[in-house]
Amino acid sequence: MQPTTPIAFSAEQMKWYEQACAKIDPERLQNLLLAITDIHSPTGAARAASEHMVGYLEKIGMAARYQPMSFTSGNVLAEMRGSGGGASVLLYAPIDTHLECDKTEKLLTGDASEVDMQPSAQMVDDWVFGLGSSNPKAMVATLTEVATALIEAEVPLIGDLLVGMADGGMPVDLSARQHSGMSNGVIHLLSRGAAPDFAVVMKPWNWVYHEEPGMGWFKLRVHGTLGYAGVPRGTPGFRSSVVPAATVIQDLEQWIIEYAERNTSGQVKPHGWIAGVRGGDPERPAFPSAVTEIFFDVRINPRTSPGAVKAQFAAFVRELEAQRPELVLDWEMYGSVPGGTTDAQNWIVQSCQRGWEHIERRPHGEPDLLGGQTDGAALRRFGIPTARIGWPWPAEGAPLPVTEGLGGMGATYIPDLIPCAKKIMYALIDTLTRPRHELGL
Template sequence: MQFNPTKQMSFSAQQTEWYEKAKANLSSKRLQKLLFELTDIHSPTGSTREAADYMQRHMELIGLRTKTHDNSAISRSVMGEHRGTGGGASLLLYAPIDTHLDRTKEEEILAGPGQEADLQPHARQIEDWVFGLGASNPKGMIATHVEVATAVLETGIPLKGNLLVGMADGGMPVDIKERHSGMSNGVINLLNRGMYPDFAIIMKPWNWVYHEEPGMAWFKITVKGTMGYAGIPHDVPGFRSSVVPAATVIQALQAWLPEYTKRNTSGVIEPHGWIAGVRGGQIERPAFPSAVTEIFFDVRVNPRTSPADVKAQFANFVEDVKTRHPEITMDWEMYGSVPGGTTDPENWIIQSAKRGWEHIEGRPHGVPDLLAGQTDGAALRRYGVPTARIGWPWPAQGAPVPVAEGLGGMGATYVPDLMPCAEKILYAVIDTLTRDRSELGL
């Protein structure tokens, strides 16, 4: 990606005064208290009503007008608003409110025993650390956004534009069918019900500003055989294992995925993919080899590549495997797809976010690390909302208790890490909402 220097636009003396006063009002202790209390409310995807109700009460206490939208009887999204004096833009600070795990017994095959502090459905606090499901992602983001809004309101800055704070269910990259939630359905519902802003800022891991994010495509391969019986010889006529050929397909797929990533990398997106699991047979019937073995996985979708194009690329892979292994009978389907989203990197909100980043970091922003993480930011952009993603160093280092490997950072937050990000977001809020619409290209 070509590097273009950030467009500089200095604060006026008045804006500088507002910013410094509001920054002084940012409180890590207040942020940590909110984060602990929100993390202590279990809110897996599709079951966020209690957490949303808590956040609605909290936002009303700090002076925001609120409204909610229910996706189901137990799924709720919530938005807060502070209206400016008029003539300005509307800016949404957004984060999902659902966590990626429910911590049911059935999930142990996914998460393992899950004894670590970051995988617990309740909060734990040790000095400046908060642990528990979602303590970093997404609840650390929510607490940071709300702390920024609190500091702005507390300072009494006469905003021209409207400040919105939104948090929705369904933000995790999952599809919980029994709860009708996942794949960004909550944020889309809020956008359709009055939350639509001129600009948006989302907060997600990694200490950069991003103007685009990938989508995702979910595929399932079905390797077919016949049901067998453990008491018969391996060379019995008519029996075809589905499990053993699946191992060949898995190896071919594992070799294809890095090639897919290399072929589809552009902009700041490096769309990775991983095999998520293999399913077949029944643990209660080990004497009967399965007639079907399923392999399922997720690949990320570059905003400049449609899910349909990714589907075509995968179809070519399957045909190649069939040609090289005619003895294998297999079928496949795409069972989930979310397109990526991009914002013009010259758009006001991207440039404003970069100015805030550079103001705090004291150096040019430059080209960020390539990205593969999918968020609701892609949905915001697809819906036409110019959106900047601002992050913080992740995962947090030096946890005083053991955390899970892999995604352990999602439930472990070192609160001081969040404060520079809050200062960057605050900069963009004041930069954007104290100006007339015409200054912002609107």
């Protein structure tokens, strides 16, 4: 990564910045986070949370509107216009959570009794707990607090500030809710009036990123024949699909590891994991399944097309079939989202890095390689220069038990968010108080 381009604030810009940062109110941020975490908003059903945020953004002085996508789903777009002649900057976060956290998901989530897995919020000291309180609700609340502080500081903006939040940001595809997910909400938002010059996406990890991966979803099927528990092994005409699948899973796991190494470049290492195995019927355990299906997600580097990833997987399957001719396999790619990249020297990326360095008091340097997929990739694919900036995650020292692993992404320590808010504020002052020609526009 190239060193950050040094462009100093004027004395007036520094005064505006300090005034705006002084208006950032952690208690107000925490109260908003508590309120929106307490509004259950699984993918495709975020209407109530989005409508709540429209009302909140109106109260702080922004022109805000709700954009429905279905009866249960919709987005938020708010605007505060400057005096004119500047750029527009969109502060963006998804608003939907990745889980329903109901009885239908017990196989996916486990017991899910921990506080971060509950679709209702709790506040303990400087913490907010509840499904999605960290991702995405902490981003929603922090970006809103940044906008609130900027407005309250009465900074004389030239450019336009936009705040956007969309349903459908989670990497899911829910057929029961108009196939919500896979960035359908942000695409709807961008097609209906957002269209900024620049965007800033807040996401976990304390770095600035100028690119993010896409994702590819695959199903690999191992075929056998319908069997019966009462027949001995070696019975002519019976071939298990389940037992060979166990070996195929190990081969696939190794391929995914090698795929990630082979396709690493830039800021992205496109990890992947086997998500599950499906076959048979628990109500008919006497009958081994004729088909066992393995499904998985691999991330896609912005410099690799979904088609190229598909070809890499096809080559793996052909090699596996050649090595083990007794296998009968077929496969499909059933979901794909390309990655997205912004020039690392673009104004908004460099501005966010300047903000990061101003708060961290050190050079930005090379960030940890990224595998997480967000709506930022869609923003970039729409031609919008986008910077991703974040905070340390996961939060440490929670006073209540939280889930191991990813869990409900629902434990937020408010002091962790404030440095990120100040970094974003720096980029807004840096960008929205300059004429377009200074920004390369």
